[in-house]
Amino acid sequence: MNTRHAAVRGSSLFRRGAVRTAFAAVLLAALSACTTIRSGIERQAAERNDIIYLTLMWHQHQPLYYKDPETGLYTRPWVRVHGTKDYLDMVEILERYPDLRVTYNLTPVLLTQLADLTAGAKDNYRARSEKPAAALTTEERWFILERFFDANRNNVIRRFPRYAELLELRGDGSPESIERALSVFTERDYRDLQLWFNLAWIDPDYLAEQPLSALVEKGRDFTERDKAVLFDEIDRILSRIVPAHRRLQDAGRIEVTTTPYAHPILPLLYSTNLAEKGDPSVVKPDWFSYPNDAIAHLRKSVELYRDLFGREPRGLWPAEGAVAEEIVRLVADAGFSWMASGEHVLAVSLGIGSFSRDETDTVIEADALYRPYIATGENGEKVAVMFRDVRLSDLIGFEYSGTPAEQAAADFMARLESIRQKLKADGKPGPHLVSVILDGENAWEHYPNDGKAFLDALYRALSESETVRTITPSAYLSAYPEQRELETLHRGAWFSPDYATWIGEEEENLAWNYLGRTRRALSSYDMTGRKQTTPERLERAAEAMYFAEGSDWFWWYGTDQDSGNDEYFDEAFRALLAEVYIALDEPVPEFVKVPIIP
Numbered sequence: 001m002n003t004r005h006a007a008v009r010g011s012s013l014f015r016r017g018a019v020r021t022a023f024a025a026v027l028l029a030a031l032s033a034c035t036t037i038r039s040g041i042e043r044q045a046a047e048r049n050d051i052i053y054l055t056l057m058w059h060q061h062q063p064l065y066y067k068d069p070e071t072g073l074y075t076r077p078w079v080r081v082h083g084t085k086d087y088l089d090m091v092e093i094l095e096r097y098p099d100l101r102v103t104y105n106l107t108p109v110l111l112t113q114l115a116d117l118t119a120g121a122k123d124n125y126r127a128r129s130e131k132p133a134a135a136l137t138t139e140e141r142w143f144i145l146e147r148f149f150d151a152n153r154n155n156v157i158r159r160f161p162r163y164a165e166l167l168e169l170r171g172d173g174s175p176e177s178i179e180r181a182l183s184v185f186t187e188r189d190y191r192d193l194q195l196w197f198n199l200a201w202i203d204p205d206y207l208a209e210q211p212l213s214a215l216v217e218k219g220r221d222f223t224e225r226d227k228a229v230l231f232d233e234i235d236r237i238l239s240r241i242v243p244a245h246r247r248l249q250d251a252g253r254i255e256v257t258t259t260p261y262a263h264p265i266l267p268l269l270y271s272t273n274l275a276e277k278g279d280p281s282v283v284k285p286d287w288f289s290y291p292n293d294a295i296a297h298l299r300k301s302v303e304l305y306r307d308l309f310g311r312e313p314r315g316l317w318p319a320e321g322a323v324a325e326e327i328v329r330l331v332a333d334a335g336f337s338w339m340a341s342g343e344h345v346l347a348v349s350l351g352i353g354s355f356s357r358d359e360t361d362t363v364i365e366a367d368a369l370y371r372p373y374i375a376t377g378e379n380g381e382k383v384a385v386m387f388r389d390v391r392l393s394d395l396i397g398f399e400y401s402g403t404p405a406e407q408a409a410a411d412f413m414a415r416l417e418s419i420r421q422k423l424k425a426d427g428k429p430g431p432h433l434v435s436v437i438l439d440g441e442n443a444w445e446h447y448p449n450d451g452k453a454f455l456d457a458l459y460r461a462l463s464e465s466e467t468v469r470t471i472t473p474s475a476y477l478s479a480y481p482e483q484r485e486l487e488t489l490h491r492g493a494w495f496s497p498d499y500a501t502w503i504g505e506e507e508e509n510l511a512w513n514y515l516g517r518t519r520r521a522l523s524s525y526d527m528t529g530r531k532q533t534t535p536e537r538l539e540r541a542a543e544a545m546y547f548a549e550g551s552d553w554f555w556w557y558g559t560d561q562d563s564g565n566d567e568y569f570d571e572a573f574r575a576l577l578a579e580v581y582i583a584l585d586e587p588v589p590e591f592v593k594v595p596i597i598p
Contacts, residue, residue: 042469043479046431049424052370053433053471054416054462055386057103057340058440059317060087061263062110063552065123066572074123075568079113081201083238085450086441087114089203091244094253097459101470104245104440105317107259108301109550111242111308118239129198130231132224133191138182144190145170145178148197152445156200159449162220163196188221195222198230204450206237246309255472257315258305260297262550265502267324267491269294269549272512274324278491278498285503285512290519293549294327298334300546314338314474317437319551320502321345321494323385328489329377338384338473340437343369345492346387361391362418367428370419370435372477375489384477385486388437388494392416397438401446405453413461416468431480433471437494502551505558510596511573515548517591518577525584533584541583548576557596570597 045051065076074080094100117123125147128140136144149167151157158164166189171177185193199207199215207216211229215222248254260266267274271289275282298316305313314337318327321341331339346369347354356364363369372384392415400408416434423432444451462470477483492498502508522545525531525538533541553573556566563569574596578588 039479043431046469047429049420049428049430049432051467051469052416052420052423053431053469053476055103055433055435055437055471055473055476057105057257057317057435057437057473058090059105059107059437060090060110060440061105061107061259062113063569064109064113064262064547064550064572064576066575067121068124071124071127072121073127074113074117074121075572077123077125077201079110080117080123080126080234080238081198082441083114083117083241084202084206084234086203086444087241088237088244089205089450090440091241091248091254092205093455093459094248096456097463098253099463099470100459101253101255101472101475103255103257103315103472105257105259105315106242106245107263107317107319108261108304109259109263109547111304114238114241118235125197126231129194130227133187133194136190141182141185141190142178144193145181145185146173148193149173151197151200155448155450156445160196160200160216160219162192163200166193166196191222191224192220195226195230198234202234202237204452206233242308249309249311255315255474256305256309256313257317257473258301258313259317259319260294261300261304262297262547263319263552264294264297264546264549265320265322265493265499265551265554266294266297266318266327266330267322268499268503269297270324270326270330272503274326274491275499275503278324279500279504282498282500282504283509285509286516288512288516288519291330293519293546294330295334296542297546297549298330298336302334315340320555321388321437322492322499322502322551323375323489324491325375325377325489328375328383329379329381332377332381332383336383338372338386338477340386340388340435340473341492342494342496343387343390344495344497345490346373346385348490348492348497349373349486349488357391360418361415362422363389363391364422366419366422367426367432370423370432372433372473372483374483374485376485384473384483385489386433386435386437386473388435390495392434392436393438396436397443400454401443401451405457408454409457409461412458413465413468420467431476433476435473501558501560502554505560507557507596508554511554511557514574514577514591514596517589518548518580519545521586522580522584531584537583537585541580544576544579544583548573548580566597567595570595 062079062082065074065079067074091104094102128144149157149170157167169184170181202212206212212233215226215230245256249256270291272284272287276284302313312335316331316336316339318339323339323341323345343355350368352365355369358364369387372386375383375385419434447454462468490497503512522541525533553569555561556563556569574592577592581588
């Protein structure tokens with residue numbers, strides 16, 4: 001090539017490159033202008049209530065299942081099996097619905113157990129499943145016959161003929177039926193049951209793919225080699241949960257929020273006297289007040305979130321939606337810009353007692369409920385607060401499971417439309433935000449096929465809607481930062497304007513007193529005076545203390561909630577208290593050994 005030709009060609013290339021660059025700049029400017037125009041058009045539509053916003057938040061949480069100190073095994077499998085059945089597919093489903101924006105709350109107590117499992121920890125159900133069926137002891141066979149049918153009978157077990165056959169062979173689960181089953185179950189039966197308990201707790205989408213689909217098709221007469229295939233796939237699913245959430249959040253598709261570290265009732269850590277201010281008739285335990293523990297739970301949740309998701313969290317779901325004006329400063333100081341609770345808290349905060357609904361089940365005070373509010377801390381700190389619509393949330397969580405999927409989704413969309421029409425008829429200027437917040441795991445066992453048909457019908461309807469826009473809370477507040485301010489934020493939780501589920505009954509108060517005695521023992525240690533210990537021991541004791549402050553133990557004490565095995569949670573709670581003393585190299589006091597549940 002001669003130099004002149006090369007120069008001309010280079011000049012031509014340069015000109016074409018410049019044209020491309022200029023065109024790209026014009027295109028980007030046009031796209032930016034379109035986005036601005038679209039945003040402006042959407043804002044005007046929202047102000048006229050031609051559209052309303054929906055924030056849909058799935059709360060993913062499991063209690064801390066303590067490890068057997070002798071075996072090192074988790075004593076319950078529920079983090080693992082909800083990991084394979086719910087946590088991954090609940091976020092991966094959004095790949096089919098790119099226009100949806102959904103929020104997921106992943107609690108630190110769940111995330112720490114997931115991390116432990118992906119690092120190789122196991123639960124005792126898995127250990128008994130992996131053991132060769134021919135080597136099972138009588139105690140292990142009894143355990144398998146008693147516990148390996150812990151699943152919904154109709155929607156889980158009876159979906160699989162061999163699993164249902166084994167249930168019939170076992171009987172009703174009474175001691176007498178298990179005694180009979182011990183004499184009739186063969187090695188083959190035990191092995192099939194070992195696999196089916198774990199297979200049935202895997203999401204149907206993954207069961208339809210290899211290598212699990214081959215196991216489902218095989219159905220019976222499993223081999224010990226089949227177990228290796230199954231548990232390798234289980235490990236692979238668990239390892240994908242956090243990365244999937246991070247990937248979609250980084251892509252702007254979802255928002256991931258967090259909860260104070262060990263899922264405590266934050267206002268009650270601040271002071272149990274706040275229970276009386278929420279319910280003057282409550283019978284209180286001895287005073288417990290450790291605001292610094294509340295701060296630590298918030299700080300540790302931020303640190304864990306930052307490590308896992310590579311950014312700072314913006315949203316907080318306080319455990320059980322428990323809020324109070326006194327914690328606003330703590331939440332703001334931890335770096336959160338918004339948190340959420342229930343409509344009962346807002347109703348009392350506004351002085352209207354409760355929200356009322358008309359003959360169509362539509363909230364009459366719609367303009368008051370369907371928006372965020374700004375709560376102010378004692379030093380002027382500002383935190384936005386969302387309040388869940390209890391009816392819409394509970395329909396998904398508890399009622400739609402018995403309704404055909406398309407009908408249920410249509411009903412949900414009709415209710416959103418009734419809200420929009422109500423706001424429009426009342427002449428209330430928007431934008432408005434409907435908050436639907438509920439457990440993202442417990443409902444699906446009660447739906448046919450793990451709720452697949454319902455979620456697809458709902459997400460498809462939301463994607464196609466001209467009047468509903470899904471949005472994350474942070475995106476909403478970024479677009480509409482100016483919100484009404486609350487004069488006071490009442491004390492309460494996601495379903496009641498008080499903390500009665502966690503304090504006030506005899507068992508609950510005794511647990512608080514146990515907690516207080518142990519916390520005071522820990523307080524006698526520091527690095528500057530009084531009792532001395534090593535930093536490592538102090539950290540280990542504090543970690544056990546934080547987990548003992550979690551709300552899950554107090555949820556099951558008393559008569560207002562029943563797990564069917566409350567003694568397990570009582571034992572786990574007291575084991576954590578004992579761990580505080582053990583970490584400090586102190587004898588475990590006798591009161592810790594005394595069951596709280598009679």
